[in-house]
Amino acid sequence: MVRKKFHELPDDIAFCSNIFMIFGLPAHRIKENPAFWIKKSNSYDLIITRDPKCEIPYGCYARMNQIFIDTEVRTKNTNVIDVGRSFRDYTQKLGYKDGKANKGLAKQLLNYVTSSIKLDIKDPTPGHISGIHTVVAKAWDFFFDVPNPEQLTLFKGKIILSEDYARYIHDHSVPLDMNMIRCFKRNPLALDFYRFLAYRNNALNKTISFPDHLLFQQLGTDQAAHFVTRDRLKKILKLIQIYWPVNAKFEDGFFELRPSPPAVQHRLPSKTPITITNKNSVDN
Numbered sequence: 001m002v003r004k005k006f007h008e009l010p011d012d013i014a015f016c017s018n019i020f021m022i023f024g025l026p027a028h029r030i031k032e033n034p035a036f037w038i039k040k041s042n043s044y045d046l047i048i049t050r051d052p053k054c055e056i057p058y059g060c061y062a063r064m065n066q067i068f069i070d071t072e073v074r075t076k077n078t079n080v081i082d083v084g085r086s087f088r089d090y091t092q093k094l095g096y097k098d099g100k101a102n103k104g105l106a107k108q109l110l111n112y113v114t115s116s117i118k119l120d121i122k123d124p125t126p127g128h129i130s131g132i133h134t135v136v137a138k139a140w141d142f143f144f145d146v147p148n149p150e151q152l153t154l155f156k157g158k159i160i161l162s163e164d165y166a167r168y169i170h171d172h173s174v175p176l177d178m179n180m181i182r183c184f185k186r187n188p189l190a191l192d193f194y195r196f197l198a199y200r201n202n203a204l205n206k207t208i209s210f211p212d213h214l215l216f217q218q219l220g221t222d223q224a225a226h227f228v229t230r231d232r233l234k235k236i237l238k239l240i241q242i243y244w245p246v247n248a249k250f251e252d253g254f255f256e257l258r259p260s261p262p263a264v265q266h267r268l269p270s271k272t273p274i275t276i277t278n279k280n281s282v283d284n
Contacts, residue, residue, distance in 0.1 A: 013075075013175055014175070014177070015073075016195055016198075017172055018174060019046065019168075020066055021199035022041060025188075026058040026220070027220065030058065033050075033056075036056075042122070046117070047119075048117055050114070051111075054115070055111050056115070057115060059108065060185055061105045062112055064094045064105075070173055078275050078276075081160075082157075083109075087146055095181075102146060106146060114136070114140075116133070116135045117136060119132040134165045135162050136162065136165055137159050138280055141157060142159070174202050176194070176198055177244070177264050180243060180244065184236075189233070194263075196219065197240065197246055197248060201246060201260050204258075204259045207258045208257050209255070213253075216229045216230075234250055244260075246260045
């Protein structure tokens with residue numbers, strides 16, 4: 001955990017689309033590498049389909065890649081993502097120090113940008129069916145020499161997101177404190193719990209309370225004993241509350257969240273219309 005209070009650190013705002021604040025990605029590699037992965041909630045079903053040569057994105061690196069891409073879309077108002085001219089350029093953008101990120105980061109970036117996402121929206125209205133289905137990216141071109149992270153390429157690496165996906169991120173993203181994200185960059189459960197709190201607290205105007213096992217299911221934890229998950233989340237919550245006074249607690253088998261200050265209390269960058277590059281290849 002960082003050793004300074006966040007008000008002593010420079011403002012650093014991240015964004016995350018609400019899809020991945022409602023659903024976390026798998027925490028670990030999925031056995032037998034299935035073609036698709038499904039996560040269900042009371043309101044939505046999320047289905048991620050992998051490229052035949054890749055895997056379903058998983059773990060901390062996948063989460064950090066996804067948050068970085070969402071932040072670039074929301075703050076730079078574009079569907080063209082600049083990943084730098086070297087692997088070191090990219091790792092530093094995500095907050096990893098030299099030697100702390102390996103080929104797994106590049107692997108999970110490829111897993112993510114080559115996947116497709118489908119979101120089925122559950123509407124109780126009889127006969128009403130709605131959803132979203134899109135690929136993440138239309139094109140990508142980057143060279144990461146992991147053994148030689150300082151190796152520069154002639155041109156910057158780029159990813160061109162699909163228009164539908166980029167517009168969704170731009171229109172449905174919630175701010176996060178990037179300093180907090182970096183604190184948890186090696187803990188997928190903590191990343192998902194922090195994002196869940198930020199999303200549910202956004203525009204919250206009354207106390208919500210529900211059995212905590214529903215939260216465990218939402219976060220996709222796989223512990224057989226609920227008390228193990230509860231203990232882990234209580235410890236994570238205490239760390240979060242050191243830097244963000246979120247009014248939440250676990251008590252008597254329930255999780256309670258009261259209206260709290262926003263996860264990001266800095267001034268947010270202005271939101272301007274997104275500029276879409278409609279290309280099926282990357283031209284440098």
